[in-house]
Amino acid sequence: MGRSPCCDKVGxxxxxxxxxxxxxxxxxxxxxxxxxxxxxxxxxxxxxxGKSCRxxxxxxxxxxxxxxxxxxxxxxxxxxxxALLGNRWSAIATHLPxxxxxxxxxxxxxxxxxxxxxxGIDPISHKPKNDTLLCGDGQxxxxxxxxxxxxxxxARLEAEARLVKQSRLRCTNPIEKxxxxxxxxxxxxxxxxxxxxxxxxxxxxxxxxxRVWGNKNNDAGGGNGxxxxxxxxxxxxxxxxxxxxxxxxxxVGRNSSGSCDDGNMGEECDEEWxxxxxxxxxxxxxxxxxxxxxxxxxxxxxxxxxxxxxxxxSFTDLLLSSSGTSNHxxxxxxxxxxxxxELNGVNNGYYDDxxxxxxxxxxxxxxxxxxxxxxx
DNA sequence: AACAATCTCAACCGCTGCCGC
DNA sequence: CGCGGCAGCGGTTGAGATTGT
Numbered sequence: 001m002g003r004s005p006c007c008d009k010v011g012x013x014x015x016x017x018x019x020x021x022x023x024x025x026x027x028x029x030x031x032x033x034x035x036x037x038x039x040x041x042x043x044x045x046x047x048x049x050g051k052s053c054r055x056x057x058x059x060x061x062x063x064x065x066x067x068x069x070x071x072x073x074x075x076x077x078x079x080x081x082x083a084l085l086g087n088r089w090s091a092i093a094t095h096l097p098x099x100x101x102x103x104x105x106x107x108x109x110x111x112x113x114x115x116x117x118x119x120g121i122d123p124i125s126h127k128p129k130n131d132t133l134l135c136g137d138g139q140x141x142x143x144x145x146x147x148x149x150x151x152x153x154x155a156r157l158e159a160e161a162r163l164v165k166q167s168r169l170r171c172t173n174p175i176e177k178x179x180x181x182x183x184x185x186x187x188x189x190x191x192x193x194x195x196x197x198x199x200x201x202x203x204x205x206x207x208x209x210x211r212v213w214g215n216k217n218n219d220a221g222g223g224n225g226x227x228x229x230x231x232x233x234x235x236x237x238x239x240x241x242x243x244x245x246x247x248x249x250x251x252v253g254r255n256s257s258g259s260c261d262d263g264n265m266g267e268e269c270d271e272e273w274x275x276x277x278x279x280x281x282x283x284x285x286x287x288x289x290x291x292x293x294x295x296x297x298x299x300x301x302x303x304x305x306x307x308x309x310x311x312x313x314s315f316t317d318l319l320l321s322s323s324g325t326s327n328h329x330x331x332x333x334x335x336x337x338x339x340x341x342e343l344n345g346v347n348n349g350y351y352d353d354x355x356x357x358x359x360x361x362x363x364x365x366x367x368x369x370x371x372x373x374x375x376x
Numbered sequence: 377a378a379c380a381a382t383c384t385c386a387a388c389c390g391c392t393g394c395c396g397c
Numbered sequence: 398c399g400c401g402g403c404a405g406c407g408g409t410t411g412a413g414a415t416t417g418t
Contacts, residue, residue, distance in 0.1 A: 015386095
């Protein structure tokens with residue numbers, strides 16, 4: 001907006017960083033902290049603009065960056081959070097310790113987006129592509145409302161997190177101070193613990209969510225539709241669905257088993273993912289479109305029982321069920337909600353439950369990350 | 377072996393929001 | 398309240414790597 005870019009100065013280098021430049025930047029920050037990024041290049045003897053230095057540090061040189069292939073759990077976290085938050089990479093990075101927003105963004109654009117597309121899922125809406133035709137106006141409006149609430153809530157949480165973190169980072173140790181300042185400027189490390197002793201706040205959207213599902217499932221006795229979430233300071237009830245799904249989303253940062261069942265990471269995981277998800281999803285998509293694959297596969301109880309076991313299948317179920325259901329039901333976030341599921345004209349409780357599971361898992365993920373921040 | 381097509385990801389660009397004056 | 402400086406964010410680019418023909 002009229003302001004000249006910081007790199008306009010003649011003589012400032014652009015493009016790939018050399019090892020010598022990296023070394024200079026690293027040495028300077030290790031000794032002094034980054035301080036003002038604008039002033040840093042001069043002090044560090046670099047012919048770069050401050051912005052370039054900041055980017056190089058936050059995306060590459062920072063010691064707390066985990067590089068290499070994404071684990072399957074990280075992929076799942078990204079997909080689920082993307083469904084909730086959209087292209088808000090820094091917010092997503094908050095929940096992926098040691099990964100930068102840039103890395104996540106790149107990974108999404110080059111891998112996950114294509115993969116979802118290949119699976120027939122719109123990577124933007126996270127719904128099956130052919131599903132959009134079936135979307136009624138009122139339904140999409142309600143879903144949009146819920147999505148909007150989710151975004152608003154996540155933004156609020158981020159702001160809260162930032163405030164608390166800033167206050168906590170005022171430590172006296174110069175090294176910690178330096179690291180703290182780095183972290184506070186790092187987009188990937190905004191995740192923080194709640195203030196000690198303070199109750200963790202649940203997402204407001206959970207309340208709306210619970211109201212929706214609670215009204216529908218009051219007689220189910222699952223514990224999800226009750227007043228668990230009515231208090232603004234309450235935590236999510238660890239009953240019912242939440243309990244059964246809590247094993248799914250363990251953060252890589254603190255989960256030593258963040259790998260395939262056999263402990264392998266990387267390519268083998270990727271192969272397994274691709275192998276399984278496409279089978280699973282093709283079945284699910286068929287099922288979603290009303291083409292029965294195998295009725296027993298859609299047994300409601302089996303679908304809900306997602307603890308341990310084959311979490312890939314469950315995940316893809318979640319992914320799909322979310323994709324499939326959000327277009328097909330009325331999500332009234334008003335008091336007198338009437339959750340109606342219509343799947344090709346047929347009410348189907350299975351999709352209700354799976355959609356609930358899907359969102360519950362996402363929200364669990366967000367909340368659990370606030371309760372148990374990864375160690376840096 | 378040579379070339380083209382495609383993929384990957386580090387880095388850049390421009391906009392936005394925050395903060396101090 | 399308005400302005401300007403700054404850091405952060407998300408979209409985009411393009412050079413290098415990889416794969417296909």
